[in-house]
Amino acid sequence: MESKVLPLATCALTEGGILQLIESEGHFSGRHVKQPTLQIINIRRVPANALTDVYWAVLSDSENSIEVVISTHLSHLVQSGQLVEHTIIKAKTYQYNITDDNIHIVSISEIDILECNPEEVIGNPVSVSVLDSAQKKDVKDGYSYFNDDDEWGEDSDKDEPLTWSLDEPSNFCDWTIEVTRVQSSSPKNPYNKHSREHKGRETNRADSKPLVQHYHVHKAILSVGPRRSEYFATLFKQSHLSEFENNTSHIILEDSAATSFPSILNFIYNDKKVKFTSKNATAIRHLAHYFGVRSLWKCASAFIRGDFSLETAATYLTESTLYHDEKLEHASIDILAERIEEINRRTLTKLPPSSFERVVSSPKLKCRSKKLSDIVLKYCQTQGGAVDMSLLMKCTRCEVMPSVSRKAALPLLKVAVAEEEKAGVNLSDTNNVLRARCVEACVEEWKETLAKPLLALESRDKNISRILGANSIEHRELPLAIQVELLEKSLCAAKVELDDVKAELLYREEQVEGLLKQCKTHTVLPLSGASV
Numbered sequence: 352m353e354s355k356v357l358p359l360a361t362c363a364l365t366e367g368g369i370l371q372l373i374e375s376e377g378h379f380s381g382r383h384v385k386q387p388t389l390q391i392i393n394i395r396r397v398p399a400n401a402l403t404d405v406y407w408a409v410l411s412d413s414e415n416s417i418e419v420v421i422s423t424h425l426s427h428l429v430q431s432g433q434l435v436e437h438t439i440i441k442a443k444t445y446q447y448n449i450t451d452d453n454i455h456i457v458s459i460s461e462i463d464i465l466e467c468n469p470e471e472v473i474g475n476p477v478s479v480s481v482l483d484s485a486q487k488k489d490v491k492d493g494y495s496y497f498n499d500d501d502e503w504g505e506d507s508d509k510d511e512p513l514t515w516s517l518d519e520p521s522n523f524c525d526w527t528i529e530v531t532r533v534q535s536s537s538p539k540n541p542y543n544k545h546s547r548e549h550k551g552r553e554t555n556r557a558d559s560k561p562l563v564q565h566y567h568v569h570k571a572i573l574s575v576g577p578r579r580s581e582y583f584a585t586l587f588k589q590s591h592l593s594e595f596e597n598n599t600s601h602i603i604l605e606d607s608a609a610t611s612f613p614s615i616l617n618f619i620y621n622d623k624k625v626k627f628t629s630k631n632a633t634a635i636r637h638l639a640h641y642f643g644v645r646s647l648w649k650c651a652s653a654f655i656r657g658d659f660s661l662e663t664a665a666t667y668l669t670e671s672t673l674y675h676d677e678k679l680e681h682a683s684i685d686i687l688a689e690r691i692e693e694i695n696r697r698t699l700t701k702l703p704p705s706s707f708e709r710v711v712s713s714p715k716l717k718c719r720s721k722k723l724s725d726i727v728l729k730y731c732q733t734q735g736g737a738v739d740m741s742l743l744m745k746c747t748r749c750e751v752m753p754s755v756s757r758k759a760a761l762p763l764l765k766v767a768v769a770e771e772e773k774a775g776v777n778l779s780d781t782n783n784v785l786r787a788r789c790v791e792a793c794v795e796e797w798k799e800t801l802a803k804p805l806l807a808l809e810s811r812d813k814n815i816s817r818i819l820g821a822n823s824i825e826h827r828e829l830p831l832a833i834q835v836e837l838l839e840k841s842l843c844a845a846k847v848e849l850d851d852v853k854a855e856l857l858y859r860e861e862q863v864e865g866l867l868k869q870c871k872t873h874t875v876l877p878l879s880g881a882s883v
Contacts (some may be wrong), residue, residue: 362467363438364388364474368412372419372457373447384443388465391438392416392472394429408434408459411441413474422460436474439465448453513790515568515616524567527599532562532609564609566616578619581643608633615639621640627654629663633679637841655679661690665698670704685796688713699726700733704742711746721756728759731766740770747785755785755792764789768833790833793841 365371368387393409406421406429421429428434444461514521574584586594594600604612611634617623625635625647636651638644659667659682668683670676687710688693699707707730710716710721718726727746731738743766746752755763767785 362388362465364390364411364413364439366412366414368442369410369415369417369479371409371446372417372442373455374737386443387412388439388441390469391434391436391440392476393726394421394434395437396429409478410440410459411472411474412477416475416476416478417457420458422458425460425462428464433464435468437468437470438707439467439469441465456548476653512621513569513572515566517567517613518565520567524569525598526568526570526573527597528566528568529599530564530566530609530612531601532560532564533601533603533605534562548721560606560610564817566612568616572620578622578644579645580619581645582641584643603639607631607670607673608638611635611638615642615644615647619644625650627651627658630670633667633674633676636678637674654656659683661686661835662692662698665694665702668710669702672706674678684709684713685715687803688716691716691718691726696726696729700730704734704737704739708742708745711751716751718751720752720754721813723752724755724759724763728763728766733763737765738770738774742786743770746768747788749788751842752785752788755788757792760789760792764793764833790837790840793837794844 353846365387368389371385374385389410389412391408392411392626395407397405397407404426405423406426407418409416409418421434425434434440441463442459442461445457445459447455447457449455457775513523516524520527525800570583570587573580574587583600586592586600607630607756611631613630614625614635615638618625627635627650632651632655636648639648639651655667664683664686667679668687671679671683684706687699691699691710699710702710724747727743730746731743745766747763764786767789771786
């Protein structure tokens with residue numbers, strides 16, 4: 352029988368009955384097992400799955416109370432109303448177990464229901480955990496099994512908490528996380544005079560970080576608690592995976608994520624406040640999402656919302672692209688495109704070519720054409736070999752840059768010609784490409800771009816050269832055919848300008864001659880009323 356009803360005479364609660372349930376670990380049933388009489392003071396339902404409900408009950412012996420699990424085959428007693436609050440029962444079969452995760456559980460599988468129901472809680476029971484009850488139960492002589500003051504030293508409560516360690520395992524570590532850092536290589540800039548061999552710089556750099564690091568951790572801390580990692584909580588339940596052969600997880604992370612990984616562990620272990628910056632916030636949020644640490648993800652998101660601005664948008668664009676955070680990408684591109692004229696050009700030059708292209712190609716771009724030509728020129732001069740013909744044409748298409756500034760015209764023409772040669776194409780006959788617009792801008796300002804440097808270098812007077820401020824003749828660095836094209840068109844422009852000046856002079860001369868004739872033929876009439 353799983354349960355039966357006993358008469359009223361047996362309704363007195365068993366003194367110390369709660370402690371009897373947990374005197375030792377294991378399964379208890381039969382005539383020779385203590386069968387305490389207890390009172391149910393609370394019952395709650397916990398859905399186990401779509402078909403089954405599990406009931407938890409708080410049992411009391413009038414002095415102490417604990418929460419126990421009612422076996423599923425007794426659930427019908429709750430559903431039929433036989434087991435309710437204040438019901439008196441006799442626990443006949445029960446089991447006290449400690450799980451692998453150090454969770455202490457008492458389950459009741461056979462009971463007798465007593466007839467009496469006082470309809471109120473008997474005594475003033477104190478709620479205690481199963482673990483505390485097991486450690487604090489009293490013996491008949493009134494002394495506890497453990498006397499903390501006598502048996503244990505004063506330093507027993509001063510042990511350092513468990514923590515993760517790097518390289519060498521700390522106390523009780525039972526899992527290793529191997530983090531491999533992905534090295535992001537920067538493209539070489541052949542046009543930068545200060546550039547060196549990238550490979551040699553990486554190998555010999557004194558502050559280079561190790562490519563592989565081993566973090567020694569504790570499975571229980573990573574997978575249990577309010578700051579637990581859902582990733583590891585799920586992993587540790589699947590012991591058939593290959594990771595359990597050597598108790599090691601192998602994870603590959605980008606450089607910024609690998610640098611921020613210790614912050615994730617600190618947060619999980621001791622709720623240590625993470626120091627967010629514009630450079631690490633996106634990486635930390637990515638790690639929090641990847642490892643399923645929801646509370647940390649919320650903290651990182653809150654920081655990004657407060658920190659996001661025009662000054663930090665370029666950094667967030669680079670990081671969000673790296674971690675495929677599309678919402679943050681779009682927000683960064685929009686603010687950079689709308690206010691590109693306000694941004695420090697050094698900030699823009701730090702963007703990778705693909706991100707720079709997305710900003711300039713954005714439909715929300717608001718930038719004057721000549722201002723944009725200066726920005727593109729600065730980016731090309733900084734990035735050098737990272738800018739190819741395809742990127743240059745997309746960033747300088749006629750729709751966004753119909754004209755080029757005088758200052759950027761000649762240097763940008765050199766970039767365009769160099770990229771054409773590199774790509775093996777000749778776009779000289781195409782009117783809407785960058786090359787044609789640069790030539791047009793040089794010709795329009797032929798005095799500044801061509802004549803002034805020539806006059807400065809040809810002059811024997813050093814003062815004149817200094818005043819003109821020219822140190823080199825840039826157009827001579829172009830291919831001969833383009834030099835000829837520039838000079839021919841400049842001569843034509845100069846001829847047109849000279850003809851305009853001559854025409855203006857002739858017009859002025861005609862006006863002067865007309866005024867002189869009027870002066871000679873002008874007759875001075877006598878004043879009226881004068882005497883003869």
